Amino acid sequence: MQIPDFVLVDGQGSQIDRCIRLLESAGIRTAMLGSEHPYGVPLVRGLAPGTLWTSAETAVARGPLIGVVDPEDLEHETVVMASGLAHSYCFFSDDPKTVRATLVSATRRWHTDRRLAESEEKFRFLAENAGDVIWTYNLRTHRFDFVSPSVKQLRGVDRLTAQSESMDKVMVPDSYWKAKAQLDQALVEFRHTGQFVPITDLYEQYKSDGTVITVEITSTLILDPEGQPVQILGVSRDATERIAAERALKTALAERETLLKELGHRIKNTLAMTSGFLSLAKARVKDEADAELFEDAQSRVQAMATLYEHLLHSKDQSHIDVASYLRELCKSIADAYAEQGGALIQVEGIEVQSNSKLAVSIGLAVNEALTNALKYARRPGCVLRILVILEPGKTPGSLCVIVRDDGIGLPSGFDTENAGGLGFLIMRSLAQQLNGSLELVLPPGGGTEIRFEFVLF
Incomplete structure (x- = not known):
């Protein structure tokens, strides 16, 4: 050397x-x-x-x-x-x-x-030049060894006055005992594991004029050469404005949530009234074909009403549980056709969430597929069984919704590409709007399977 x-x-x-x-x-x-x-x-x-x-x-x-x-x-x-x-x-x-x-x-x-x-x-x-207050607290003397000058902006006291204060005089009682309990627990864990996880939390402190401010403090240990804790190194930051902004944001979000629920109630009531008017009109129509049109329209309105009913009971209205929504929709449709022989409808598959706009499209597509099956696929004297399946699509981020029944199937020579029924037209239109695809499959064992695939994210 x-x-x-x-x-x-x-x-x-x-x-x-x-x-x-x-x-x-x-x-x-x-x-x-x-x-x-x-x-x-x-x-x-x-x-x-x-x-x-x-x-x-x-x-x-x-x-x-x-x-x-x-x-x-x-x-x-x-x-x-x-x-x-x-x-x-x-x-x-x-x-x-x-x-x-x-x-x-x-x-x-x-x-x-x-x-x-x-x-x-x-x-x-x-x-001495940081905006936050940096300080060290002696665990043996229970006094501050150092406090940076920015304490003047935070609490209105000079650094020498701050260094002479004890921790219990700086913090309000509840915050002091919370901080003490956190430190005691951290020291116990340090003695057992040799590890100290920095503590970050909110506390209330007194200013020089007696007012109380909310401060975010992050603290860690300083060890002596023998590895024993001798000081706490801390950084204090005024969090009063941030907490006020967070509270204002929570209030605004709560008000928005209330308005959305009120809007949902109004839409649901409007749809219920529309469904009622369609039911009254259907009862007065003598032509069976015209009555069927009113019935189909009523079913579509009911599909949207079910979604809004689901939204009203959902904690997060921007993320709809698709499987749960479809179960409610299927129950509503099954109840509507109970007098015509009934059907057993089940929903199974993956759990997936979507926004309300996408959920409406999924609900309308499933409603059309179920309505077609209930009207045309039922075998005489048998209970129609329909299975709605949610599974991942062929491409990443896509969803495939399958509606499969065990009914009589489609007639011989049925052209799935050019089917002119309103139900198929609606399903094809929904698939195009979502840049998805609609596929009709005839299983070997009979029945019909409709596959509706689209990008979810």
Whole structure:
């Protein structure tokens, strides 16, 4: 290890000549302070004990300070006190290796002290110029060791006043006991695991005028060389405006939710009235074909009414549980056709969510498929079984809705591509609107299967 320039001091001058010989024996060039010593060790001879350390340290600031002390000098209090300023002091033996080892040890300590001082200077610069309040709290004295000047903007007190305060005087009682409980628990876990997870939470503190502010504090531990916690390092940030903004946002969202529910109620009631009018009109129509048109229209209105009923009971109206919605829709349709022989309709498959607009399209498509099956696929004297399946589509992010029945199937020669019924026209139109596809499959065992696939996300 290369020895940098440093100052070797002998208070009485009695050891300097001997030190020069030992240093040169150890291969270290020497020079007196004030002379040229680019590669040597500057020496100071014969300074008064009360001034030798500070004088030597001032003269050469770029290296460690080592004192050569005669045993008799230790009887003088001034020498002992002055020695505390040195990085190392010793009595040289006649062994050059011991001399060099002493210099190496002092050099290492000097480098360590210098890095520590630089680190502390950088920390203090950041702390004193940061907008947040940076502080350290001594776990042994239960007082603040350091508080950055920005505490003036946060609490209206200067840093010296803040450092003299105890934690229980800074925080309101509830916040103080909460913080104390969190710290005690964290210290218990630290003793068991050796790990400390930084704590971030909201607390209330007093300002200088007695008003209370909400502060977000993040804290962690500072350990001593033995790994024991000695301080808390914390950062405090005023969260009053943020909390007020969050509360205002929650209030606005709650009001919006109330308005949406009220709108849903009005739409649901309007659809119910429309369905009722269609039912009355159907009862007055004598032509069976015309009555069937009213019945189909009523079924479509009921499909949308079921969605809005589902929306009113949903916690998140922007994410509709498709399977749950379809179960309600299928029950409503099955009840409507109960007098015509009934049907057993089940919904199974993956759990998936969609927005309300997409849910309306899915509901209308399933409504048309179910209505067609209930009207045309029923076997005489048998209960029609219909299965609605939700499964992943062929492309990523797509959904395939399958409506499968065990009915009589389609007539021979049925053209699925050019079917002119209103139900198929509506389903094809919905598929086109969603950039999806509509496929009609005739299973080998009979019945009909309609596959409606579209991009979900």
